[in-house]
Amino acid sequence: MTPPWTPLALRLETPAVLVDQTRLDANLRHMQGKAQTQGVALRPHAKSHKSGQIARLQLAAGAVGLTVATVEEACAFLAAGVPSVTMAYPQPQVARLERCMALAAAKAAELLFVVDGLLVLTALAEAAAKHPCPALTDGDSRWGVFLKVDVGLGRCGVAPESGVLVELARAVSRCAGLRFAGILSHAGHAYAAGDAQGVRAIAGDEILKMALARMRLQDAGFHPPVVSVGATPTALAAESFAGVQEIRPGNYIFLDLQAVRLGLATLDDPALWVVATVVSRNWKYCILDAGSKTLSSDAGPHGLALAPSPDEDAPRHGLAFPLHPESPGDAEGYPIVKLSEEHAFMVHHGIGPRVGEKVRILPAHACSVTNLTEHLTVAFPDGRLESWPVLARPGRPAAAPPAI
């Protein structure tokens, strides 16, 4: 279906990252509704949008707070007034922890951390000793700590059956400034599941593994901890969140080619598109003005390209649709198979758009696209455009140079 913002996009300078406000709103309401129906809290991952405007919409719709990955993201959203933030990343740098804590204390905001080992916990305890937590509405003045559980991605986290789990929970409880808040997982390997059924199996497996971890902690004498799970595919595919108290999807707000490939969304759902112009055309490719510096080189999250295909013409980096569809093939979309820094290689199959014409690209991974632009261009159904700044971009100058 041709999106209603097509006439507007035809007049944009490119490349432009365009967000369809109607779809954004639909995606936001769908996930919030699912959380409410299932009786779980929604704490969206803000790394997908890095937008103060979108964070406000999520909180107004009922989100309990935000999830972030970096210190920059934590500080940006705390500064913007978000009342509760989980930094779902083990952070062993004391100075970086102190910066977040100082800001959260100044804002009287809740800040939750994750640990998956004693060295990270030691750093957190050291920072907490210097920066007391504000007294929150529940009266607790200790920083919240989640234990990260690895449910299959093989990245951070403790195995649910490992003895380290209970040992770490005990160690958290012994730290004066910290309180044990719960257990937290990310089933990012769901992006490699192939289809919705495969994702559903991983979502079920995650819930079982987290139930095991929770039971072991209860058996060791802990109050039943909060179970927080999160990944857009599992949140979309799961039929039940029995035993889960909180979900933390991020990408759901935009969706992208991965969600469509997994059968978790249709082409009418994604809210984020890259508008690009054909700048050259050769025997095989239309060359577009949106390369790896606009679309990113991601073929999917966590380096997990879905169904690695021997077909060199598979839409590895995106699927492009002419804004002015003319030939029957235009509705199918044209695969973006290769990227230079500022050029996309789009296979035109002998038809497709001419030089100077515009296309809209569904990127492989929306979160990486947001990170690459200074602003999102948001298209409202009444034909209005707004520019929403992207916050928390990395690589600030080094603090006062430490001379050797």
Place this chain on the structure above:
Amino acid sequence: MTPPWTPLALRLETPAVLVDQTRLDANLRHMQGKAQTQGVALRPHAKSHKSGQIARLQLAAGAVGLTVATVEEACAFLAAGVPSVTMAYPQPQVARLERCMALAAAKAAELLFVVDGLLVLTALAEAAAKHPCPALTDGDSRWGVFLKVDVGLGRCGVAPESGVLVELARAVSRCAGLRFAGILSHAGHAYAAGDAQGVRAIAGDEILKMALARMRLQDAGFHPPVVSVGATPTALAAESFAGVQEIRPGNYIFLDLQAVRLGLATLDDPALWVVATVVSRNWKYCILDAGSKTLSSDAGPHGLALAPSPDEDAPRHGLAFPLHPESPGDAEGYPIVKLSEEHAFMVHHGIGPRVGEKVRILPAHACSVTNLTEHLTVAFPDGRLESWPVLARPGRPAAAPPAI
């Protein structure tokens, strides 16, 4: 060899993009020296660094101007006072061309464009009609136009043997505000050549193809056009630039894992490193705090990963070295095989650094790393650190919203 800035890097907050000033200077002098010895002009591609400081160093050492890919880059470097800029990207958007031309005219700077088809030329002529070129030192007040020749990358450009080449040159000459400046190529496919000998063969082939294009234009009555070629591998590998007047390498200023893999540099040459911290460690991987949002997901330029290996433990996204080497394996480096947005998966081979320890990463593609950071942290041999801002990041807000 452990770099001299190691003690300093041990105290940096991570992830940080660190530039070794001594090596930057050596790389700059090596390429400028080669250009001078061979009697060709050096016009570095600024997309690799996007830095006003580095541009000034290149011009001071003898570069004749800069090459850029985007309108944002052109405007940033024109505004910074660079006297001559080639925008080596076919641009069919008239409004974007006009913006560059207005700025170049205000700065009395030379601005050169590329075309590879009539539609792009028409856009350029339309913009030129509204924005006359400043009278340059040679008295010519027409905007310079290069014809882009495809020498094998299969991206933009006209085949050297194609009839379109002469036709386009004639069309340029018929445009009142434009002057035919020369022919321009980019042998980016050299990144897939496998080794230095393969790169040398591609460099030789490029020179032959450009000589053919030049001869055909001469035979058609044109004054012998300037031949401009450019890619770091070919510029490093070529033994002679006979028949070439200008080279446009970009990556040479930093170098990266691609140059080392191709045998065009050693591990003692690269000037750009990402300093990261181990945040978690599991049975196979050290997890580092530098993911695709710091290193980019590039496995090499133009989507051309070198020697696609069946070895899943190949250093696809970078090679990491502990800042505190302890075990014999530490000197070999540890491969970064997979990336999440904020996490790198580094294979530790049962040894390698502990949680909280720092590593320096040689990235697969330095140009993409620069694009992802707000600042470069530059380490001088005297132990000084400077923060150099990265210019021309993409995705400015849309100009005055065009209501439908």
